Amino acid sequence: MEIIREESFNGQHLGKQTGLYTLENKNGLVAQITNYGAIIVSIYVPDRNGKLADIVQGYDTIAAYITGNGPYMGAICGRCANRIAKGRFTLMEKEYTLAVNNGPNHLHGGITGFNKVVWDVVHSSATSVQLEYLSVDGEEGYPGNLRIAVTYSLTDDNELRLDYRATTDKTTVVNLASHSYFNLAGEGSGSIYDQELMINGAFFTPTDETSIPTGEIRSVKGTPMDFTISKKIGKDIDRDDEQLKFGAGYDHNFVLGHHAGTMGLAAVARDPLSGRVMEVYTTQPGVQLYTANWINGEQGKGGKKYGRRWAFCLETQHFADAVNKPHFPSVILNPGESYSHSCIHRFLTK
Numbered sequence: 001m002e003i004i005r006e007e008s009f010n011g012q013h014l015g016k017q018t019g020l021y022t023l024e025n026k027n028g029l030v031a032q033i034t035n036y037g038a039i040i041v042s043i044y045v046p047d048r049n050g051k052l053a054d055i056v057q058g059y060d061t062i063a064a065y066i067t068g069n070g071p072y073m074g075a076i077c078g079r080c081a082n083r084i085a086k087g088r089f090t091l092m093e094k095e096y097t098l099a100v101n102n103g104p105n106h107l108h109g110g111i112t113g114f115n116k117v118v119w120d121v122v123h124s125s126a127t128s129v130q131l132e133y134l135s136v137d138g139e140e141g142y143p144g145n146l147r148i149a150v151t152y153s154l155t156d157d158n159e160l161r162l163d164y165r166a167t168t169d170k171t172t173v174v175n176l177a178s179h180s181y182f183n184l185a186g187e188g189s190g191s192i193y194d195q196e197l198m199i200n201g202a203f204f205t206p207t208d209e210t211s212i213p214t215g216e217i218r219s220v221k222g223t224p225m226d227f228t229i230s231k232k233i234g235k236d237i238d239r240d241d242e243q244l245k246f247g248a249g250y251d252h253n254f255v256l257g258h259h260a261g262t263m264g265l266a267a268v269a270r271d272p273l274s275g276r277v278m279e280v281y282t283t284q285p286g287v288q289l290y291t292a293n294w295i296n297g298e299q300g301k302g303g304k305k306y307g308r309r310w311a312f313c314l315e316t317q318h319f320a321d322a323v324n325k326p327h328f329p330s331v332i333l334n335p336g337e338s339y340s341h342s343c344i345h346r347f348l349t350k
Contacts, residue, residue: 048350055185056074089324115179119132148164148166167337182314192309195233195271204252253319266314276349284341
């Protein structure tokens with residue numbers, strides 16, 4: 001097995017150096033991170049026979065990420081991940097207007113979100129890399145100078161851990177999320193319909209036809225959104241259901257069962273054929289399940305063309321449009337406060 005060459009990520013973007021950082025633990029797991037977009041480029045995980053495969057969709061070169069990362073492949077999304085209705089919100093009695101880049105709404109930080117900038121490498125080792133970025137006051141319409149740090153750590157317990165930190169000098173909104181596309185059979189290997197998923201959430205936030213939450217918190221019971229007991233991702237994805245029609249499949253936030261701010265199990269995904277299992281833990285209140293409904297023919301690694309629903313995302317985050325929904329967990333960060341949350345992807349075989 002050949003991993004992606006670090007040299008293919010050496011370059012410059014907007015005058016800043018780009019690179020690829022390879023992390024490896026004692027068990028042979030490998031994760032590769034680039035400081036462009038703080039992107040997870042690859043994660044190599046063994047199957048039940050010990051054969052490694054890259055389970056993350058993406059690209060082979062930095063040039064491909066810069067020119068083709070429309071789907072946010074593996075990136076950190078921000079300043080505010082997910083959607084803000086009509087690109088508008090009010091803070092401290094002042095209305096802010098953001099770019100509208102997803103139908104009538106603002107998505108994942110705007111035209112040049114955190115996925116399209118070069119982060120500073122503060123520290124790197126064989127098992128971790130720390131990246132930082134300063135988002136200046138007014139960038140993409142957001143208030144305040146926001147200093148962000150994201151640390152990726154690969155542990156000998158076969159965990160890839162993401163630790164997020166941020167501070168601001170003016171009241172602002174923050175919701176950072178990792179947007180990796182997973183296929184536990186190996187990236188580019190085909191449909192994820194037969195892969196199984198459990199989500200530790202008995203409620204979800206239904207949306208309108210533009211994927212903005214209505215504000216309701218609805219039980220998953222009796223709906224295609226019920227993943228409380230593990231089931232094949234494809235089992236209900238094409239059911240005649242209004243929510244699935246609005247999202248063209250799954251593109252919905254699930255309300256997790258643990259208290260926000262404490263580490264809890266969010267989801268467990270499993271590929272029965274390879275035996276690969278991924279457990280996702282988070283301190284966030286929600287996880288967005290997205291089943292790559294809008295990807296079709298995207299040129300990926302090794303010349304592969306990624307098809308529709310060949311991957312799934314489990315984006316641990318706050319709820320979409322929370323800044324406009326006061327009863328949702330708050331995404332507001334004030335000066336003197338520290339934004340922090342963590343996410344763990346734990347890999348095993350069964």
